[in-house]
Amino acid sequence: MNRLSPEEIRERGAAFPRERAAKKEKTLEDLPLSERGAVKLRFAPNPSGPLHLGHARAAVLNDEYAKRYEGDLILRFEDTDPRRVDPEAYEMIREDLRWLDVDWSEEVLQSSRFDLYYRYADELLGMGAAYVCTCPPESFKRHRDAGKGCPCRDKKTGHEEFEKMFNEYREGEAVLRLKTDLSHRNLSMRDFPIMRIVERPHPIAGDRRVYPLMNLSVAVDDHELGLTHVLRGKDHILNTHKQTFIFDLFGWEKPQYIHYGLLKIEGVMLSTSETGQGIKDGRYTGWDDVRLGTLAALRRRGIQADAVRRTMVEVGAKPTDISFSWKNLYAMNKELIDPHAKRYSFVESPKTLTIRGCPEKVVKNPLHPVSDMGFREIRLPEGEVRLLIGKEDFSARAEGDVIRLMGAYNVRISSKDQSGMEGVFHSMELEEARRMKAPLINWVVAGEDVPVKVLSPEGERHGAAEKALLHAGKDEVVQFERYGFVRIEDKNGAVVAVFAHR
């Protein structure tokens, strides 16, 4: 994916001014125990790839609350697993957030705080609340499931053993465990691990081998950073229990935890790791492949960041699982772009239509039916005229039909074969066409057409657009009449347009 500057992102994404106010905005529920100016939140992605629709929910909701309460939002990269860090992802995530108009006041890399986690681990060791466990996993589980401590639990040499994790034990041979309740009804709560060995340097922090597990690093940071509220998916509920256990050990004041439900998104690949794999073996063209649910793909298609934001705000932070609806997102997006999108004629998989007996006609169609954006002008000569019409319009018409060429005149189809149709001029006036219930069809002058490649999630389409399309700017979102909204991606050579929705 190309690297974009913040300015470019704004241009590309926020092509249109944000229009709120227009309608009553759905707003979020109040946060519990919150005070204006005192709220501190965080968005904490794992930098293994760019953000997708699922992340957008957490990002937007946190940002909305931070803004509402004039609080702070911290961007915290949870990069404590060296195997799951893509160094490129940090900047991709920042780009996505800037596009979403998410403002963060502080950025934290957990990979720059390992010493802090070691210190707290030491402290837990000193408190007798943690121990180094060298049992094979199966053996530990046997003891745990029986409600008993493993043999390592009562070792007196905690600090020395911990030392050995840094220079002696190999990966998989030892972990640091927290002493919890061995009779806890949830097995995974019993003496859960907080540090482990990974014999691999960290892509950012370099030479390390002892890494904290999230429940330690997250608890430490949520406390150290003074968070008042933690907004996260319900898949983290058990982690919340584990983390509050650590808060209690240290006697820290806990933030308010809010868990929202699953966001089921149909028809699109969201898994970051699978997508990354797919890019590697060529199934996807990149993180912004139009078939993906990444924010990069959405903005490439001309989906406005504000449409994503509004959708997420409407969905809210309740614990119920919800089915994300593309239709609702598209409707929201259309509301934003329709007032600004210039109209152009485009015909897919075109067929020719040759008309005889035409009077000269200068067609002057507005670039927008409502807003005053100027016109596009086409001169149709007297006599014979050759046009291109879309394949669908072509197959829907039969000999003898009368059609209205939008902005021009009415034509009777005189013959039709595989390659095209022929027709004769019938009449000029729109009223006449209405009287005959003739369908309105858009067209492009053959020979003056611009070839267009349309990239859509359903595949690649080819067609022709009127020449005036060349006046549209790169990255501009326009509407192909009777076809749908697209973002103009490339104008060098054949035009490439990325399809958003109808």
Added chain:
RNA sequence: GCUCCGGUAGUGUAGCACGGCCAAUCAUAUCGGACUUUCAAUCCGAUGACUCGGGUUCAAAUCCCGACCGGAGCACCA
């Protein structure tokens, strides 16, 4: 299986903590009409939901119990 959570129209959402004003809100979707040189937008109209069963109560979407359905977690990932 165990632990926890949740179930309002096709989809999303309001209402549920303090039961009556809820024959249930708003948006979107679908259908129909008006307008219109786009199958867009706009305007008008229609369709459509409290998962089920018991209980408490004069009164339940709202409280209680059970069933059913859905989900999450049960890692040396986050």
